Amino acid sequence: MSTDLFLDRYLPLIEAGLRDAIGSQEALPGYYGMMQYHMGWLDEFLNPAQAPTGKRLRPVLCLLACEAVGGQIERALDAAVAIELVHNFSLIHDDIEDVSETRRHRTTVWKLWGLDHGVNCGDGMFALAFLQLSGLQDRGVPAELALCAQRVLTETCLALTEGQYLDMSFGTRMDVDLDSYLRMIRHKSAVLIACSTRLGALLGGADAETADWYARFGENLGMAFQVVDDILGIWGAEDETGKSTSTDILNRKKTLPIVYALSNGELAACLADAQETLTEGEVARVVSLLEQSGARAYAERTARDYSERALSCLEQAGEDTVPRRAIRELSLALLGRTS
């Protein structure tokens, strides 16, 4: 597809930018090595490796938004790299908070090096993200715009922690309603995608209104992604997602299908009666109750609604350009839609 042409150009730049951001801190190889391991470039003995790195979706969207408004991607590259660093910092800490032992088919940082190093390594990547963004001025970005970008990323980071707080606080509650759930994923997931497209557009030279449409596109796309992820977390095949499909149920995570079905008394009773660690039979019973209550169909409809909204925002974001069509195509492909 036509987005491949963009990806072929962007991905090496993003990867080089990330390696430069983390790898240039050579004074402490043991410290930065943990970050490089997390990024997939080193193995657990800190030897070179080629492990899965993730899709780099956020920086790609940032650069696409920049080009879509007629900007030079060099202007947005530091922001793209910073956003990917924020995403990965949050993954390192999420793995601690969720007690996850694997990520992208590999042992997580905290599990390999201990909780203390895991927390600190995430903090360091958080700081590196802001350090990367402070390079904007050297790329010829005016100081006012560079400050604006700093503020957008900072507000996004705060929102991410609010979303994480909501997610964790749902853990033991049975009374999570749909509005609370949607607020949680908006903060936990959608804001970072919105930040990517907003900063890409702003640094590409867009006016505030166009940048707002790009942000709204990103936010709705992020909502759609999260709901699709929730669906995969229950019905997706393990080899596709790299995590056990029953993990979300075992961890009693309040994902959209669960939240929807909790108004159905049977599911609430089933979860309340289940062992602290759900048995295989109990997991199967939860999945079956979800199907019966229409939770899967509801979640699929919700994902579709958000992706429609995203595409509608994109259409209103400035002029129709080749990179903007690539954004549309990429979004549809990532959501598993053909049109």
Place this chain on the structure above:
Amino acid sequence: MSTDLFLDRYLPLIEAGLRDAIGSQEALPGYYGMMQYHMGWLDEFLNPAQAPTGKRLRPVLCLLACEAVGGQIERALDAAVAIELVHNFSLIHDDIEDVSETRRHRTTVWKLWGLDHGVNCGDGMFALAFLQLSGLQDRGVPAELALCAQRVLTETCLALTEGQYLDMSFGTRMDVDLDSYLRMIRHKSAVLIACSTRLGALLGGADAETADWYARFGENLGMAFQVVDDILGIWGAEDETGKSTSTDILNRKKTLPIVYALSNGELAACLADAQETLTEGEVARVVSLLEQSGARAYAERTARDYSERALSCLEQAGEDTVPRRAIRELSLALLGRTS
């Protein structure tokens, strides 16, 4: 003493700034309540409390440096608040990394609300610090200078995590030399004090050279503080520091007296032979070996050297002013010196 006049003026401003930074985020009282608890304003049920808050040393030094170079403290207040937020974010995470259950005579955040919330709450305070700094522009600080302040704080945060990494990596090693130890405390502690005085001077309108002298003063003062803290960690009375005096030995922390004495074969053998959790008798034997090896006298001499260097840098930092004399007086008082 004359510094009281400054403290009386500064502390209410700093406290109001901190409360505004954390307390204005009212949408999630349970989330920001954990931060407010850590700051000493709420009890564990999130009811108002008046618990120890810490000395607010870093923001006080920031404002003093600002006034010492002839600046208006309103210009530096956001930076002062941001630095105190960074300090407290790092304490929240340090408590997790060190498995500390008490801080300032109260239960730590992670111990009260769990590890997951502790990690996330620290991340949120980290983001709030940068959000606070992004308010500089609204105080009339030029965009270029605001960006410079952002970069200084960012580099400081990265250095803090490097220092924390070094500190944790020393844990199990017996071959830590004095240079490595000094590098560790420089990153872990001194850089944040240096950041306080540098940003205070810069935002007060100092030229780069004067700001550098203020930074060097702060760095040496920070080194002196840390060494004094190391001494108190072994020989200080528990009611003064709020933590058990043997904690540092029980945790096998590589503080300056220990690092100095490790070249003494007896101490290394004693620590190697000790139970995983040192007995009371083993702790007493370690303290006695430290005294015999001259470790205490060496540490006291080192603290004095750094404080001399600090005062000498201060003398070279621009003109002698009343606030600069207050900085000198405050430093001596905090180091337990009379002159």
